[in-house]
Amino acid sequence: MRIRRVLSTAALLAGAVVAPALLGATASPALADASPSASPSGDDSAPTEAGTSFRTATEVDQGVQATAGASAGDYLYWQFAADAGQRPTVKATVKLPEASKRSSAETWQIDVYDGLRRRQACQYGAQTRTAATDASSVELSCTLRTVRAWSETWANDPLPGTYYVRLTATGLGAADLGLPMSAQLQVDSKDIGGSAAVDGSLAKPLVPGIAVTSEQSDDASDEGSDGSESKTATLSSLRPDTSAWWSDRWVWTAIGGVLAALAGIWGYSLTRGRGRPSRIPPGA
Amino acid sequence: MITRQRLAAGLCALLAALAAGLAFPAGAVADETTATAPKVELLLDVSGSMRARDIDGESRMAAAKQAFNEVLDATPQEVQLGIRTLGANYAGDDRKTGCKDTAQLYPVGTLDRTEAKTAVATLNPTGWTPIGPALLKAADDLQGGEGTRRIVLISDGEDTCQPLDPCQVARELAAKGIDLTIDTLGLVPNVKVSRQLSCIAEATGGTYTSVEHKEQLSDRVNQLVDRAADPVVKPVAVKGADSCSAAPVVKSGFYTDREEFSQHRYYRVEVAPGKELRASVSIAADRQVNPDYGVLMRAVTVHGREIVRGESAGNGRTDVVSTGLRYPKAESDDDNAPAEVVCLQVSNSFSAASGVKTTPGLPLELTVDVVDGPDQASDVASFGLGRGWWLLGALVLTGFLAGLLWGWISRWRFSVWRTN
Numbered sequence: 001m002r003i004r005r006v007l008s009t010a011a012l013l014a015g016a017v018v019a020p021a022l023l024g025a026t027a028s029p030a031l032a033d034a035s036p037s038a039s040p041s042g043d044d045s046a047p048t049e050a051g052t053s054f055r056t057a058t059e060v061d062q063g064v065q066a067t068a069g070a071s072a073g074d075y076l077y078w079q080f081a082a083d084a085g086q087r088p089t090v091k092a093t094v095k096l097p098e099a100s101k102r103s104s105a106e107t108w109q110i111d112v113y114d115g116l117r118r119r120q121a122c123q124y125g126a127q128t129r130t131a132a133t134d135a136s137s138v139e140l141s142c143t144l145r146t147v148r149a150w151s152e153t154w155a156n157d158p159l160p161g162t163y164y165v166r167l168t169a170t171g172l173g174a175a176d177l178g179l180p181m182s183a184q185l186q187v188d189s190k191d192i193g194g195s196a197a198v199d200g201s202l203a204k205p206l207v208p209g210i211a212v213t214s215e216q217s218d219d220a221s222d223e224g225s226d227g228s229e230s231k232t233a234t235l236s237s238l239r240p241d242t243s244a245w246w247s248d249r250w251v252w253t254a255i256g257g258v259l260a261a262l263a264g265i266w267g268y269s270l271t272r273g274r275g276r277p278s279r280i281p282p283g284a
Numbered sequence: 285m286i287t288r289q290r291l292a293a294g295l296c297a298l299l300a301a302l303a304a305g306l307a308f309p310a311g312a313v314a315d316e317t318t319a320t321a322p323k324v325e326l327l328l329d330v331s332g333s334m335r336a337r338d339i340d341g342e343s344r345m346a347a348a349k350q351a352f353n354e355v356l357d358a359t360p361q362e363v364q365l366g367i368r369t370l371g372a373n374y375a376g377d378d379r380k381t382g383c384k385d386t387a388q389l390y391p392v393g394t395l396d397r398t399e400a401k402t403a404v405a406t407l408n409p410t411g412w413t414p415i416g417p418a419l420l421k422a423a424d425d426l427q428g429g430e431g432t433r434r435i436v437l438i439s440d441g442e443d444t445c446q447p448l449d450p451c452q453v454a455r456e457l458a459a460k461g462i463d464l465t466i467d468t469l470g471l472v473p474n475v476k477v478s479r480q481l482s483c484i485a486e487a488t489g490g491t492y493t494s495v496e497h498k499e500q501l502s503d504r505v506n507q508l509v510d511r512a513a514d515p516v517v518k519p520v521a522v523k524g525a526d527s528c529s530a531a532p533v534v535k536s537g538f539y540t541d542r543e544e545f546s547q548h549r550y551y552r553v554e555v556a557p558g559k560e561l562r563a564s565v566s567i568a569a570d571r572q573v574n575p576d577y578g579v580l581m582r583a584v585t586v587h588g589r590e591i592v593r594g595e596s597a598g599n600g601r602t603d604v605v606s607t608g609l610r611y612p613k614a615e616s617d618d619d620n621a622p623a624e625v626v627c628l629q630v631s632n633s634f635s636a637a638s639g640v641k642t643t644p645g646l647p648l649e650l651t652v653d654v655v656d657g658p659d660q661a662s663d664v665a666s667f668g669l670g671r672g673w674w675l676l677g678a679l680v681l682t683g684f685l686a687g688l689l690w691g692w693i694s695r696w697r698f699s700v701w702r703t704n
Contacts, residue, residue, distance in 0.1 A: 116608025269688025
């Protein structure tokens with residue numbers, strides 16, 4: 001009798017542990033989605049201009065569609081932040097100048113650079129595309145490798161921090177230079193989760209100028225900041241959202257713990273036989 | 285009574301403090317803004333060809349005037365705007381005089397919209413197109429102050445004052461390290477004009493636009509003036525050396541330099557133990573270069589041993605080639621361990637056809653960050669949690685064995701209790 005009670009409480013306990021674990025498992029995609037697409041609703045904050053160099057690159061949040069009007073031949077720069085475990089995909093649509101004005105086919109290209117301005121490879125996607133003479137737009141895309149939390153100094157694996165996107169026409173005749181065009185750019189990330197986890201981490205994300213800005217903000221807080229620092233220009237003010245505590249290892253470990261407990265109880269019950277025989281009178 | 289007096293005195297003091305607090309920063313801010321205000325000069329071609337009536341049925345001059353009016357209305361308050369003309373005054377045939385014909389229509393300063401508009405209204409298409417001399421004068425107009433400088437050149441024709449090459453003029457202006465950008469707009473341009481104006485723009489990292497409609501002109505000039513108003517990081521000019529021993533020491537920050545074709549430049553950075561050096565470099569192609577190029581940055585010790593390198597190469601049309609590197613210096617047990625001197629060697633493999641001038645060198649941008657380490661692979665993954673079937677198997681097995689053991693122990697204790 002007592003054993004049965006113990007068993008049932010153990011099962012209850014186990015249930016209590018398993019339930020949140022399973023909930024966690026189902027909730028994980030939602031959690032993962034929440035971080036990169038935190039501000040798709042804030043369309044008023046979507047940038048409508050693009051920078052023309054690394055120094056002036058326009059900051060764009062993931063999940064926000066940035067637009068820009070420019071001239072064919074301009075080099076357009078944007079920057080976004082990505083954190084470990086994310087696999088960013090950059091998508092750009094170029095609305096080409098009027099076909100009647102163009103003299104030849106144009107080749108457009110997006111290049112992605114990391115916070116150290118090292119060119120990053122694209123796993124998939126049409127990074128370069130040649131638009132036919134009568135095409136009105138061209139779509140480009142680049143899926144980066146999964147961002148690692150840490151890598152060897154000698155490797156150029158993507159690391160948490162700033163990423164730059166450069167959009168430009170690589171093949172352009174002199175007659176096609178300067179014609180008006182417009183571009184749309186959006187960065188979305190897939191959360192790869194624990195399967196891409198590596199040991200180790202960087203002390204500071206790979207954000208250009210971070211040594212200078214963190215010094216300034218330290219000074220500002222020392223002197224009782226008056227909030228004037230928002231006006232000072234920085235190379236990059238975006239920081240990757242490092243609040244991603246979620247990993248599917250939580251589910252695995254919790255399930256393991258529960259199974260271990262159940263196994264323990266099972267082992268224990270094997271040693272107790274079927275409990276106190278009922279034919280023995282109480283008090284014997 | 286006394287309390288009331290004290291209260292009043294306290295209030296007075298508070299008010300005085302508030303007033304002082306309000307007055308002082310305001311003054312300081314005002315000073316700062318004039319010193320760092322972005323400066324823009326609109327450089328308008330008023331040569332005879334501007335009479336052509338081919339922009340939406342109006343003359344190029346009329347379109348430019350209308351665009352200027354709209355731009356003057358929309359100019360942000362903090363921007364110091366000036367207007368200069370070229371070819372506005374001399375209608376004669378003498379090339380020498382015609383090529384000096386550039387005048388300041390409205391001086392660079394805080395904008396008085398009505399005055400500026402009146403000045404623009406007086407313009408009449410007249411003379412030559414001396415782009416090169418006008419650019420030089422415009423750069424003089426923009427001198428002084430700490431803000432960014434931008435020239436917006438609006439022209440409909442080629443420079444008529446050779447042999448002074450306006451591209452070369454632009455390149456030399458940019459090389460002065462005064463943070464100057466030249467954007468160009470061509471009004472109904474032919475291929476030759478396009479080529480020349482885009483060459484001027486590329487030489488300074490600016491943009492070129494070809495304009496065929498009125499709104500397009502005012503939209504673009506507005507966009508460029510707004511761009512000037514955006515705060516950007518101002519680079520510090522530095523001069524790299526041929527060898528590490530003579531190289532300048534750079535700290536965390538953002539630097540510019542010039543590097544000629546196939547030249548290399550050294551900079552020194554001090555990296556204390558436990559710190560990480562991050563450096564990135566971009567070299568811009570500000571002139572016609574051959575279509576295959578590259579850049580290499582090496583971090584070497586003072587003895588010449590290479591620690592790490594970043595390299596990049598490419599082909600085709602480009603504005604810059606960049607690369608970067610990271611070097612975490614290991615933690616030292618000795619608290620007084622000296623900082624290591626790391627030499628950064630930057631070299632490029634740009635080349636150009638024989639006619640292209642090699643001086644001034646290509647613009648080089650260097651970003652240095654010395655941040656806290658550590659940079660080490662640790663042994664824990666995600667709070668030390670595990671994953672996988674092997675882990676589950678191990679947990680099940682241990683749980684089972686623990687259960688068995690516990691059961692046997694309690695059984696044994698029960699039998700001991702029974703016997704007693």
